[in-house]
Amino acid sequence: MKFIILTCVSLLFVSCSSLETQESKGTFALKNILNIIPDKSDEESVLLALGPADVVMPIPNSDSTAWIFKDKRTGHQRLSLVFNSEKKVHSVLWLVRQGEPEINIANSKNYFPHATFEEKDAPWENPHAAPNERLYTDHEKGISITVRKSRQEVESISWHSLNSQSTHRQPAVKFEL
C-alpha cells in the first residue's frame, strides 16, 4: 500500500513539475527562463522544460551549439541558448517583445536585484557605423541587458557562464559600402 501511495505521489510530483516548467507552444515567460542556469542546466533539462528548439545550429569557430526558440505566433526569435561541448548551457539570451514590461530598463533590472550594472555604449565593431546599443553589464555575475539607444527600449536580456568559450566574432571578409 505504502509503495502505491509513494508511486502516486511521485507521479503527481513529476507531472506538476513538468507542467510548471514545460512551456506551452512558444509562449515562454522570462520568470521560467531565468531558471536556466549556465554550467548547471543541460540539454536534457532544457528539452524537458522547453521542448525541442526550432533551430539548432553550430556556433562558428567553436565547439558550441546554439538552440533557437521562436515565438510561434510571429516566428520571431524569442530565446537562444548556447551549449558547450559538454552539453551544458553556456549562455541564455532572451529577446524582449514590444509591449512587455521588460522593454523598460528599470523593469528588466528588477529581475536581478543583486546585480551591479555598469552602463556603457557598445563598442564600435562595424568600421563605418556606431552601434545603436547601450549595455548594462554585471561582469561578475555574467548578466547583460542591451538597450536600443535611439528608442530607449530593452532589446535583450542575457546571462552566461563565467567560464569563457573559445568563440569569437568573425569580421566581414572585406569592407564595402
Add this chain to the structure above:
Amino acid sequence: MKIFIHLVLLITPLFATSANCPLGEYSVKSHNRRAYVRADGTFVNATVVSSHCRKQRESDNYWHDKFEISRPSDWPHKQEILKSWTVEEKERVLDAICELPDSIWKNSKYKLYRMKKSKDGKNPATSANGILVLYDTAFTQKNVLSRVIAHEFAHEVYGNLKSSDAQDYHFATNWFEVNTNGKRLRLARKDGFVADDGRVSPEEDFANNLEFFLFDDKSLKSKTLNAYKWIADHFGDNLNLRKCNK
C-alpha cells in the same frame, strides 16, 4: 581696369546673400563644380557655377543648417581630420538628399560633418548617433553621393525601427542572435548578401539592402528577395528616388 574687374568678381559673390534673393530662394556663391553622377546614373560635367539664387526645396529647408564646421566632441576616430565645407560640396549634398525619398530622412537627427579621409581608407562616409561624416572619397566620380548618403540614412532608419519591426526584419532575412562570453553574436544566413560586409550585423545588412532597394533593386531581388519584399512591405510605395535637377 583689370584690377577693377578682378576686384568686382571677387566681391560680387560676397554680396549674393539670401537677402538678395526672392522669398523661398537662397543664394549660391560662384564655385567650381567637379563632374559627378546623379542618383539616376546621369553623368554631370564639371563646370563653373556662377553665383545665383536657388529655389529652396523642402529637403533644403530641413538640411540647410545641418552643416557643421567644428569637430564632434565625442568622435572616436582621432586620426580623422576635420575639413571645411565648400560651397560646391554643400550644394552637392543638398542635391543628393533631394534625390532621396523623404521617408528616409524626415526624422533624421544627423548633423553633417566633413572630414578628409576615413581611418578605413576609401570609406566615403561614417555615421554615429546624430553624426554623419562625409570624406573626400564621397565626392569623387566613383561614388554616387546620394547612394552614399542613403546608406547612412538607412543606418538611422534601422535604429529607429520598433523592436518588433527589427525582429521581423531579422526573421525575414534569417538572422539569429546568441550570447557568447557576454557578447552578442549575430549568426548570419549563409548567403544572399548584396555586399559582403552585410554579414557583420543585421544593421549593416539592412543598410546595404535599403541602399540596393533604391539604387540596384535587381541585384537585391536576385540575392535577397526576402529583404526586398520586407522593405517594400514596410515602406509601401513611398520609397522611390526623385528627380531633383535644377
